[in-house]
Amino acid sequence: MIITWIVALGLIAFAQMATRNIQMVPSGLQNFAEWLVEGMYDFFTEILGKELVKKTFWFFCTLFIFILFTNWFGLVPGVGTVGWGTPDASGHLHHISQPVLRGGNADLNMTLAMSLTFFLLWTVWSLQALGAGGFLKHIFSGGDNGKGFMALLMMAIFFFVGVIEVISIAFRPVSLSFRLYGNIFAGENILESMMELIPWLGWLLPLPFYFLELLVGLVQALVYALLTSVFTALMCAHHDEGHGESHSHGEHKHAH
Amino acid sequence: MLPMFAEMGGLVHVGLAGLGSAIGVGLIGMKAAEATGRNPGAAGAIRNQAIIFAALAEGVVFFAIFLVK
Numbered sequence: 486m487i488i489t490w491i492v493a494l495g496l497i498a499f500a501q502m503a504t505r506n507i508q509m510v511p512s513g514l515q516n517f518a519e520w521l522v523e524g525m526y527d528f529f530t531e532i533l534g535k536e537l538v539k540k541t542f543w544f545f546c547t548l549f550i551f552i553l554f555t556n557w558f559g560l561v562p563g564v565g566t567v568g569w570g571t572p573d574a575s576g577h578l579h580h581i582s583q584p585v586l587r588g589g590n591a592d593l594n595m596t597l598a599m600s601l602t603f604f605l606l607w608t609v610w611s612l613q614a615l616g617a618g619g620f621l622k623h624i625f626s627g628g629d630n631g632k633g634f635m636a637l638l639m640m641a642i643f644f645f646v647g648v649i650e651v652i653s654i655a656f657r658p659v660s661l662s663f664r665l666y667g668n669i670f671a672g673e674n675i676l677e678s679m680m681e682l683i684p685w686l687g688w689l690l691p692l693p694f695y696f697l698e699l700l701v702g703l704v705q706a707l708v709y710a711l712l713t714s715v716f717t718a719l720m721c722a723h724h725d726e727g728h729g730e731s732h733s734h735g736e737h738k739h740a741h
Numbered sequence: 742m743l744p745m746f747a748e749m750g751g752l753v754h755v756g757l758a759g760l761g762s763a764i765g766v767g768l769i770g771m772k773a774a775e776a777t778g779r780n781p782g783a784a785g786a787i788r789n790q791a792i793i794f795a796a797l798a799e800g801v802v803f804f805a806i807f808l809v810k
Contacts, residue, residue, distance in 0.1 A: 593807075666807075667800070671803075708796040708797075712793070
C-alpha cells in the first residue's frame with residue numbers, strides 16, 4: 486500500500502516538475518515528459534482511432550505509466566527485504582514476514598482492483614458509445630441474418646455465440662489481473678530463490694534475472710494497457726461512424 | 742517407478758500448463774521471426790503482436806497455478 490502511494494507521489498512530482506515553466510522549445514525534463522505522453526498518444530490512436538482516444542487516453546496512459554513504475558519500483562533493493570520477521574531457534578532471521586515495502590503489483594488485490602476499475606469504465610464507455618440496445622445487439626447479433634428459416638437458425642447460433650461472448654468478457658478482468666500478478670510475483674520468487682540457490686555466489690546469480698524482471702515489468706505494463714485498449718476498441722471504436730441509424734445496405738462491415 | 746508416481750501429489754496440471762504455454766510462446770517466436778524475415782519492413786508491427794500473443798500464452802500458466810487448487 487505504501488508503495489503505491491510512493492509511486493503515485495513520485496509521478497505527480499515528476500509531472501509538476503516537468504510542467505513548471507513550459508516553453509515552446511521543450512528541454513530536459515519537459516522534453517522527456519512530452520516525448521513519453523506524445524508517444525503513448527500516437528500509440529493509442531493507432532488502436533482506438535481519433536475520437537475514442539480523446540475520451541479514453543487519460544485512463545490508458547496513466548495505467549501504463551503507473552504499472553510500469555510500480556513494477557520497476559518493486560525491484561529497488563530495499564523493497565521486500567527490510568521489515569519485521571520471527572527469527573528461528575538459532576536466532577537467524579530467514580524470512581521477513583512483514584516487509585515495510587512490498588512490490589505493488591506482486592499483490593492480487595492491487596491488480597484485481599485495477600482490472601475491476603477498467604471493467605467498470607469499459608462498461609460505461611461501451612454503453613455511451615452503443616447505447617443499451619446497441620450494447621446487447623453488438624454482443625448477440627453478429628451480422629445480417631438472412632430471411633425466413635435461415636433467420637431463425639442464425640438467431641439461435643448467434644444467441645450461443647453471445648453467451649460465449651459474455652463469458653469471455655466476464656473473464657477478462659480475471660485474466661488481466663492474474664497475468665500481471667503472476668508475472669511480477671513469479672519474478673520476485675525467482676530472484677529470491679536464485680539468491681539461495683548457490684549461496685557463495687551471492688548477488689551474482691540473481692543479476693541476469695534482475696534485467697529479465699526489468700523487461701518483464703515493461704512488457705507486462707505494455708500488454709496490460711494494450712489489452713485494455715483493444716477490448717475498448719472492440720466495443721466502441723467502429724460504432725462511432727454509424728451513430729445508431731439502421732444499416733440499410735446489405736453487407737455489415739466489421740472493422741476489426 | 743511406482744513410488745515416483747506416488748510422490749506426484751496432484752500438481753501435474755501446473756507442469757502441463759507450463760509445457761503448453763512454453764510451446765505456445767515458442768511457436769509465436771518462431772512465426773514472428775519467420776514473418777520478420779519475410780517482410781522486414783513490418784518488423785515493428787510484428788514485434789508488437791508477437792509480444793501481446795506471447796503474454797496471452799504465458800497467462801495460462803498463472804491460471805493453472807493459482808486458480809486450480
